[in-house]
Amino acid sequence: MSKFKRGLMTGRFQPFHNGHLALAKQALEECDELAIVIGSAQFNFIEKDPFTAGERVLMIHAALDEAGIDLSRCYIIPVANDENNARWLAYLRSQVPPFDALYSGNDFVDHLARSQDPSLAVRKPEFAKRQEYNGTNIRSLIVTGKEERWEHLVPPAVAKVIKDVGGVERMKMLSRSDSNPAKW
Numbered sequence: 698m699s700k701f702k703r704g705l706m707t708g709r710f711q712p713f714h715n716g717h718l719a720l721a722k723q724a725l726e727e728c729d730e731l732a733i734v735i736g737s738a739q740f741n742f743i744e745k746d747p748f749t750a751g752e753r754v755l756m757i758h759a760a761l762d763e764a765g766i767d768l769s770r771c772y773i774i775p776v777a778n779d780e781n782n783a784r785w786l787a788y789l790r791s792q793v794p795p796f797d798a799l800y801s802g803n804d805f806v807d808h809l810a811r812s813q814d815p816s817l818a819v820r821k822p823e824f825a826k827r828q829e830y831n832g833t834n835i836r837s838l839i840v841t842g843k844e845e846r847w848e849h850l851v852p853p854a855v856a857k858v859i860k861d862v863g864g865v866e867r868m869k870m871l872s873r874s875d876s877n878p879a880k881w
């Protein structure tokens with residue numbers, strides 16, 4: 698029998714990389730089911746958040762499928778941010794199926810969750826190659842580098858989605874100050 702009925706992991710997944718996949722596998726070893734929450738779902742087409750929530754759903758679904766993970770055990774749920782951090786956990790619970798374990802290596806998320814429900818189990822990931830498997834690093838390599846510098850850091854299915862949606866060109870465009878509203 699699993700330790701938990703349903704785990705939840707949250708992240709922006711810009712893009713979903715090998716570290717995220719490792720965390721999903723770790724959670725699925727301990728939980729019957731896993732909810733993967735796509736946070737900051739309302740943001741897209743900006744440097745830090747280049748992909749839409751829908752594109753991130755495609756990435757995660759394809760990566761789990763490619764890894765041979767039983768998709769019937771997984772829920773992929775985009776959730777827009779709530780401006781009120783003090784009620785974040787209650788807000789999150791209103792958007793997702795019930796969960797009894799939260800998987801997060803983010804200290805801020807850990808702090809918010811524990812302060813709002815001291816009984817919730819918060820599980821830390823065993824970080825996989827944190828310097829390389831890191832969204833900020835991967836976005837920077839996509840913008841400045843060639844395919845061989847970033848492709849091995851994401852599941853092959855994710856690299857395909859990034860290319861299919863024109864993600865590389867989009868990110869290069871967003872990095873140029875004249876085409877990025879955030880830099881106007």
Ligand SMILES: Nc1ncnc2c1ncn2[C@@H]1O[C@H](COP(=O)(O)OP(=O)(O)OP(=O)(O)O)[C@@H](O)[C@H]1O
Pocket residue numbers: 707708709710711715716717719720800801802803822823824825826827830831832833834
């Ligand atoms: N290399 C990794 N191995 C295991 N878990 C990871 C790894 N990188 C991130 N995570 C975890 O995945 C979740 C979502 O992380 P997040 O989307 O912030 O990834 P990130 O790569 O740190 O992104 P960014 O650099 O874009 O902020 C968090 O709980 C985080 O701790």
Ligand SMILES: NC(=O)c1ccc[n+]([C@@H]2O[C@H](COP(=O)(O)O)[C@@H](O)[C@H]2O)c1
Pocket residue numbers: 707708709710735736737738777778779780781782785803805806809
């Ligand atoms: N107030 C909120 O809506 C709130 C608070 C904490 C985390 N989150 C989300 O949880 C996710 C976790 O953050 P990391 O991707 O940085 O681990 C983020 O996507 C963020 O959007 C949202």
